[in-house]
Amino acid sequence: MTWNDTHERTRIFHEVEAAAAADMTGALPWRAEWSAYFNGPEGLLIALRSRWERMLEAQLDARTGEDEFTDTYAKLRRSQVGILAILRAAERQATRVLELTGPRPMVTKPRVVRFRRGPILPTSR
DSSP: OOHHHHHHHHHHHHHHHHHHHHHOSOOEEEOGGGHHHHSSHHHHHHHHHHHHHHHHHHHOOGGGOHHHHHHHHHHHHHHTHHHHHHHHHHHHSSOOEEEOOSOOOOOOOOOEEEOTTSOEEEOOO
């Protein structure tokens, strides 16, 4: 997988997250052009489940204490509520596919401030 493929898959994940948050029925958003990256809706579903599990592994730390662990888990569930609806629906039944049509959403890159020989920091607007 090339860097361009990785960036495109990430962009697709963000589009799916936005569509899932807007729809909330648990239907899997899908565009035909995504087949090159996921080999069909089933591949996208597997990738979403893997992404959710990686998010949990990366952000949850049992050594932080029960309260912080519970708060972080709740925050993750709130931020990914649309994706979780898709994953729950897929466990219960055959996956419903929500065909997305029309233009893809525009992606705007955040402005950054570059310091000479220093870190790159995002700017707040």
